[in-house]
Amino acid sequence: MTKLFLKTNRTLSAILSNYKYSTAAKSVAAVQIKGKEFISDDYTNVTPKILSYLGKNLHLQKNNPLSIVRQRIVNYFYSSFTHRGHPSFSIYDNLSPIVTTKxxxxxxxxxxxxxxxxxxxxxxxxxxxxLRAHMTAHQSELLRSGLDNFLMIGDVYRRDExxxxxxxxxxxxxxxxxxxKEELFPGKPDLEIFEPSFDVNNPHMFINxxxxxxxxxxxxLEATKLMETQLKSHLIGLTKVLFGDSIKYRWVDAYFPFTHPSWELEIYYENKWMEVLGCGIVRNEILVNAGPSNTIAYAFGLGLERLAMALYKIPDIRLMWSTDTGFLTQFENIDLNASVTYKPVSSYPQCTNDMSFWLPPNLTVDTFMSNDFYDLVRDVGGDIIEQVKLKDKFVHPKSKKHSLCYSIIYRHLERTLTQAEVNQIHKEIEKAVVDAFGVAIR
Known part of the structure; x- marks a missing residue:
């Protein structure tokens, strides 16, 4: 059985080479990724553990629930939008996750x-x-290539709890x-996408x-309202295909830098409202900078994990990465639209260890970056780290020293962890935290 986590048998020095006392990433000569060398600097904070996920492409792996949801979404757009018998939407599901800040x-x-x-x-x-933080990072390059209707599907990377x-x-x-115009308003030459003050021949002269x-x-207003109606109709159709015609939903006004107006779609799931996607009318500056200046566009983005966990009642996001046959066979060769409820392969107990430490003088409980701590914990402990919670902040009334306490919850998804092995990993995390951030364990 393939293990879900990377055992901590590599040296801590290899992990700690990515950190320094300031809680920022250590500046090293270069970062090697898939045979390519990138010069590192004061912004470098990607870790070996994170790099190990590159190329996994779970959304393309047969029998993975993420791939099933992906295919259902693709099928919906293929069937709903055709031109002369061919799908109107093109699919890009293997774009490199390494992108520029631009x-x-x-x-x-x-x-x-x-x-x-x-x-x-x-x-x-x-x-x-x-590493791209959203698939929208590829939007402008695809627009520049002349595409007008497309889906971008892939892995994205964000530091989080x-x-x-x-x-x-x-x-x-x-x-x-x-x-x-002719697509949006067929047979209605009197209606326009743009206000009279906007010159499609000199779009950069207009301050939007x-x-x-x-x-x-x-x-x-006519163009915006018609695009809004189309957008919401198409996304409600997708939601009903995934969750059934009786699903309750609502629209919430939102803000995104790259769309206006913008909305979020929520569904009523397990007795509470759950956000499933964000969308809006693409800012015209993006279209102009990418080349097209005579079109209006809508865009949306959704997370496959959130949908798959809701659809199949999967309780832990780490299960998406499992290679355990007990998990994958539940989604093997099923009808794409089948109603599947995940059945736990086994239920193994948690092990919880607390970690308290005094911060060095240059850090306070408010300036210490928890995400740096989370990354280091994950690098040392691997995927048996189920949860890390900030338990307490403390400032000593006399010494004014600052202290933090985190609870680290360990759980293996495929076997029972012993307290002894958890204690060993916990000690290794303590050592790594001391060496990386200059803290003193309490």
Whole structure:
């Protein structure tokens, strides 16, 4: 049986080479990824553990629930949109996850001070290169290539907390649908996509505004409302294909830097509202910068893990990475639309160990980056780390020293862990934390 986690038999020095006392990634000469060398710098924070997930492509692996959901979504768009007997949407599901900051942020109008750019949220290879944080990072390059309707599917990477619903690698489906005037308003030459003040021949001369919550200043209200109606209709159709016609849903106004207006779709799942996707009308500046200046487009993005866990009642996101036949055979050769409820292969107990430490003088309970700690815990402990929770913050009233306490929950998905082996791994994590961040274990 293939193990779900990487045993901690490699030297801690190999792990600690990625950290230094400032809780930022250590600047080393270069990072090797799939035979290619990237010069590292003060932004480098990608870890060996994270790099080990590259190329796994769970969304393309037969019998994986992520692949089943992916295929159901693709089938919906293939059947719903055709042109002269051929699918209107093209599919891109094997794009490299290594992108530039320009692709991931600048091309999408994400401001330089936006919180999604910070090192604590992204896995940077260096200041100019990172592992994509969303599939939308490929939107502009595909638009520049002349595409108008396409799905982008793949793995994305974000630094986050550790629990049963969060993992540093997950999978997204993003889509763009563009339309020209004659497609949007067939047989209605009096209707326009753009306001009279917008010149499609000189689009860069127009300063587009999103001050109006109803539309972008370059678009007519008629064009925006028709695209909104199409977008919501198509996504409600997809939701009903996945969850059934009786599913309750609602739209919530949202904000994304790259769309306006924007919405989130929520479904009523297990007695509470759950967000399943974000969407909106693509900012016209993105279309103009990519080449097309006479179209209007909508876009959306959704996470495959969230959908698969809801559809198949999968309780732990780590199970998506399992190679255990007891898990995979439950999804083997099934009808894509079959109603499948995951049955636990086994139920193994948790082991919980707390870790308390004094921070060095240059750090406080508010400036210490928990995501740096989470990455180090995951690097040492592997995928038997089920959850890490910040349990307590403490400032000594006399010495003014700052202390943090984290609870680390261990659980193997395929066998029972002994407290002795958990204690050994816990000690290795303690040593790594001391060496990396200059803390003192309490």
């Amino acid at each position: 692709q991931n942020f600048d091309d999408l109008l994400i401001p330089s001070d936006h919180p999604s750019r910070v090192k604590s949220d992204c896995y940077y290879i260096n200041r100019d290169t990172l 550790i629990d049963s619903t969060h993992f540093p690698v997950f999978h997204q489906v993003d889509a763009v649908r563009s339309q020209r 505004s999103i001050d109006d919550p109803m539309k972008q200043s370059c678009h007519t």
